[in-house]
Amino acid sequence: MGMTATETRSTEPQIGRRRFLAWLSGLGIAGSAALGSLATFFFIRPRTTYGQPNRFKIGRPDEFPSGSRIAIDPKRVCIVREGNKVAAISTTCTHLGCIIAPSATGFQCPCHGSRFDVDGNVTGGPAPKALAWYAVTLTPSGELEVDKDNEIQTGTYLSV
Amino acid sequence: MSKEQNSIGKSVVDLPANVTRSIFRNPLPSSDRGRAATSFTNFFLHVQPVRVSRQALRPSYTMGLGLISFFLFVILTVTGVLLMFYYVPSTTQAYDRMLDLRSSVVFGVILRNMHRWAAHGMVACVFLHMCRVFFTGSYKPPREFNWVIGVCLFGLTLLSSFTGYLLPWDQLAFWAITVGTSIAGYAPLVGKAIKFILLGDATVGQEALLRFYVLHVVVLPLVLTIFVAVHFWRIRKDGGLAKPETEAAPKRVPVQVEIQEDAVPIAASGSVAVAAPVRKFTIQGLVRGPLIKVGKLEEDTVFSWPNLLIAELVVLLLTIAGVMLVSFFFNAPLEQPVNVMHPPNPAKAPWYFLGLQEQVSYSAFWGGIGVPGIEVLLLLLLPYIDRGKEGVGRWFARQRIFANSIFLFFVLVNIYLIVIGTFFRGANWQFVSPF
Ligand code: HEM
Ligand code: FES
Numbered sequence: 001m002g003m004t005a006t007e008t009r010s011t012e013p014q015i016g017r018r019r020f021l022a023w024l025s026g027l028g029i030a031g032s033a034a035l036g037s038l039a040t041f042f043f044i045r046p047r048t049t050y051g052q053p054n055r056f057k058i059g060r061p062d063e064f065p066s067g068s069r070i071a072i073d074p075k076r077v078c079i080v081r082e083g084n085k086v087a088a089i090s091t092t093c094t095h096l097g098c099i100i101a102p103s104a105t106g107f108q109c110p111c112h113g114s115r116f117d118v119d120g121n122v123t124g125g126p127a128p129k130a131l132a133w134y135a136v137t138l139t140p141s142g143e144l145e146v147d148k149d150n151e152i153q154t155g156t157y158l159s160v
Numbered sequence: 161m162s163k164e165q166n167s168i169g170k171s172v173v174d175l176p177a178n179v180t181r182s183i184f185r186n187p188l189p190s191s192d193r194g195r196a197a198t199s200f201t202n203f204f205l206h207v208q209p210v211r212v213s214r215q216a217l218r219p220s221y222t223m224g225l226g227l228i229s230f231f232l233f234v235i236l237t238v239t240g241v242l243l244m245f246y247y248v249p250s251t252t253q254a255y256d257r258m259l260d261l262r263s264s265v266v267f268g269v270i271l272r273n274m275h276r277w278a279a280h281g282m283v284a285c286v287f288l289h290m291c292r293v294f295f296t297g298s299y300k301p302p303r304e305f306n307w308v309i310g311v312c313l314f315g316l317t318l319l320s321s322f323t324g325y326l327l328p329w330d331q332l333a334f335w336a337i338t339v340g341t342s343i344a345g346y347a348p349l350v351g352k353a354i355k356f357i358l359l360g361d362a363t364v365g366q367e368a369l370l371r372f373y374v375l376h377v378v379v380l381p382l383v384l385t386i387f388v389a390v391h392f393w394r395i396r397k398d399g400g401l402a403k404p405e406t407e408a409a410p411k412r413v414p415v416q417v418e419i420q421e422d423a424v425p426i427a428a429s430g431s432v433a434v435a436a437p438v439r440k441f442t443i444q445g446l447v448r449g450p451l452i453k454v455g456k457l458e459e460d461t462v463f464s465w466p467n468l469l470i471a472e473l474v475v476l477l478l479t480i481a482g483v484m485l486v487s488f489f490f491n492a493p494l495e496q497p498v499n500v501m502h503p504p505n506p507a508k509a510p511w512y513f514l515g516l517q518e519q520v521s522y523s524a525f526w527g528g529i530g531v532p533g534i535e536v537l538l539l540l541l542l543p544y545i546d547r548g549k550e551g552v553g554r555w556f557a558r559q560r561i562f563a564n565s566i567f568l569f570f571v572l573v574n575i576y577l578i579v580i581g582t583f584f585r586g587a588n589w590q591f592v593s594p595f
Contacts, residue, residue, distance in 0.1 A: 044357055051361040073501040095524055096342035097363075098335070098503045110505035111339065112521045113588035126521050 054148040061086060061144060061160040069102045069118070077134060077146055078102060080118075085157035088146045089120050090132040100131075107131065119154055130154060195463040205469075207392055209400055211461040212468045215553065216401040221296070224475045225289035229317075230388065231479040232282040237381065239275040247327065249373035251366045254329035255497045262494075273487035279321050281483065283512050286317045294567050297552045297560050298402040304543035306394040309387055311539045316384045318512065323376035325510050326369060330495040335507035337372070338364050343520060343528035351529070363500075404553040505587045514581030515574045521589050535570065 056075060064070060064081040071078040076099060077088045091107070093100045098111035106123065107116040115124040120131030135150035136158045144160075171178075181187075185201035186194060196210045215221055246265055247257050261268030290310060293299055299307035326337045341364065345355040360367030395401070495504075509517045519527030538545075551557025556564055586592035 041357075044360075045353075046356075046360050046367065049361045050367060051363060051365050054362070096339045096520065097345075098338065098507060099501065108588075110503050110588060111335075111507045113590060126524055128524050 055145065057139065057143045057145050058088075059144060060142055061138070064144075071102055073099055075146070077148070078107070079144075079146075082157070084159050086136055086144060086160055087157045088134040088136050090134065090148075092131075093127060094122075094129045094131060095125070095127040121154070189465055192463065195465045198465045205465070207396070208464045208468060209396060210464060212464050213400060213403055213461050215403060215460070217462070217467060217471055219471075221555075222401065223288075223292060224471075225285050225292050227472060227475045228479050229282055229285040229289055231476050232278045232285060232483070233384070233388070235278045235480065235483055236275060236282065239271050239278065240377065240381075242271055243275055244377060249327070249369050251329060251369055251498070254327060254369065258328045258330070258494055269491065270484075270487055273490065273492050274483050276492035277486045277490070278483050279324060280511075283317055283321050286314050287512075290314060291567075291571060295564055296402065296555055297550075297557060297563075299543040300402065300546075300549060300552050301543075303394075303398050303402060306391060306398060307543045308540055309391050309394065311536070313384065313387050313391060315536070316380060316387060320376065320380045320384065321510065321512065323372040323380065326364070326372045327376065328494055329369065329498055331498060331504050332493065332495045332508075334364060334498040334500070335503050336509045336513075337368065338503075339507055339509050339517065340513060341368075343516065343524070346525050346529050348529070402553040506585055506589050508581070508585075511578060511582055515577035518577045518581035518585070521585075 052075070058072060058075070058077075058079060061081075064079050064086065066081055066083055069078055069080050071091055073091070076090060076092050078091050080087045080089060089107075091100050092098075093109040093111065093114055095109065095112055095114050098109055100107045100109040100114070100116070103115075105115070106118045107120065109115070109125065109127065113125045114122065114127035116127070116131055117123050120133065122128075122130060132151045133154050133156060135147045135152050137145050137147070138158065138160060139145050144158075186197045189195040189198050198205055199208050199210045200206050243261075246261060246268070248254060258272075261272050293307065293310065322337075322340060326333045341355050341358055344358065345351045347354060356362070358368070358371065359365075360371050508514060516528065516532060519531060521527070523530075546563050548559070548563075550559035583594045584591055
């Protein structure tokens with residue numbers, strides 16, 4: 001009897017240590033899994049992209065005569081010129097990303113029939129919001145530069 | 161040990177038999193004991209139960225839909241690995257490789273066709289299999305979690321098809337993925353991030369092609385395989401396919417199996433055969449370990465070998481035949497190479513997403529994220545919501561008329577949307593009549 005009791009007492013700390021180790025390794029593995037997932041997330045989220053730069057030059061102001069609306073499909077912007085005012089309107093449909101084309105009344109999307117007015121406001125179809133306007137600047141070399149990372153308010157023109 | 165047994169001559173003579181016996185632990189079964197033993201001595205057969213209910217074997221009950229889904233997945237793996245020998249996931253080469261499959265690769269066309277049609281077939285069969293499981297009430301306890309795994313399998317199947325869709329890099333591929341990933345972008349909060357990570361860039365391009373390729377050939381098949389393995393394992397652990405309640409519990413009587421001890425013992429070799437006496441066993445005498453909880457089985461069962469095995473082979477044969485036949489007569493489509501400047505009008509997603517696209521044309525958020533999200537959530541929670549125990553294991557049981565009606569309604573609405581999106585939508589997504 002006494003023997004059993006001694007045994008129980010002597011094994012007690014051992015079990016405690018084991019349990020501690022089990023908790024420790026469990027915690028370690030869970031921690032590694034969490035950190036690993038986080039690291040994987042940052043790994044697969046590209047920091048630089050290989051696609052087109054979002055900031056690009058489009059040419060001199062006089063290449064865009066007054067009253068013209070010239071869509072540059074590869075860049076997915078439409079350059080609008082009215083008098084001495086210039087603006088860049090996105091031609092990526094806000095519905096599901098198809099390329100829209102200028103039409104008589106503004107813009108028209110070929111995918112699900114969204115229509116926009118000349119300022120890019122939705123006039124029909126499933127598109128949920130207006131087309132983005134991008135900041136246009138005049139570089140020292142006298143060329144217009146569009147920055148698609150810089151969305152500005154609808155109706156904001158650059159005077160040239 | 162006699163000298164003769166070790167002689168070279170005898171080794172040579174016995175070689176075929178020895179090799180065969182070393183590979184197949186069990187001879188072709190001729191007795192009930194042998195039939196039981198085949199199921200646990202063979203790696204490929206140990207997935208099978210020893211005995212299987214007659215109902216599970218009835219073609220009109222399961223319609224073999226789960227099995228067909230699995231075999232289509234096997235066909236997809238084989239043909240897909242072969243296609244990988246020629247495919248290059250590059251925006252400048254992918255399309256040319258598709259043309260090469262047509263013009264210069266021997267059997268290239270038939271392999272591509274098989275891969276494409278099997279993929280469409282798998283989406284359809286997995287969906288129909290889900291309907292079968294629902295209409296027979298087979299998601300009731302203890303099968304709730306296998307239903308959840310099934311829903312994941314359905315999602316993985318759709319994702320596999322969707323990622324494969326981009327790989328030919330033709331107009332169809334490019335615009336379907338452009339539309340599809342834009343839908344993902346509508347998810348609240350995380351949508352933009354998911355879209356960006358999926359595409360690896362702001363728009364569909366080289367990064368997206370590479371990412372979809374890796375997902376399509378490695379990540380998704382691997383995950384799918386693991387889920388299928390768990391799915392199958394749980395079918396066994398849940399006691400096979402669901403059975404009607406009236407036939408299940410009450411009639412559990414021990415099955416008497418008459419056993420003629422095998423003349424050739426399983427493990428030992430070459431010793432003198434002893435004519436063994438005929439003995440009577442109940443089934444638990446045959447099945448070791450925790451495989452069967454009570455040694456009692458329903459009377460209405462038969463041995464898997466050969467009954468289940470033959471059924472499976474027939475389904476496999478029919479599946480292969482079906483895929484081959486379609487692939488001989490219909491070529492997988494290949495449209496013009498990608499032209500980022502000119503979306504086809506209308507730009508349509510793959511047919512199984514056209515219901516989604518049709519919904520999206522009414523409201524991008526609700527059609528693309530809101531309603532489908534609620535539907536998936538309902539599917540996942542279904543076995544925990546519907547706890548009724550009646551009408552399990554029978555098609556359209558009267559007790560389940562409410563649940564079945566709701567499900568049928570959802571199925572019909574989705575089929576209706578797909579039909580509208582596929583046949584009745586023309587340029588600018590205007591309503592057109594195909595007739
Ligand atoms: C890759 C996709 C899938 C494969 C390969 C697969 C395979 C199988 C197989 C071979 C069976 C045996 C019975 C039969 O053939 O019908 C089965 C049963 C079952 N499957 Fe699937 N399945 C898949 C997807 C699903 C889905 C989408 C669901 C439901 C959401 C599901 C839920 C179930 C359930 C609950 C059972 C047990 C049915 C019963 O007890 O009668 N499976 N599956
Ligand atoms: S993408 Fe323009 S309307 Fe759908």
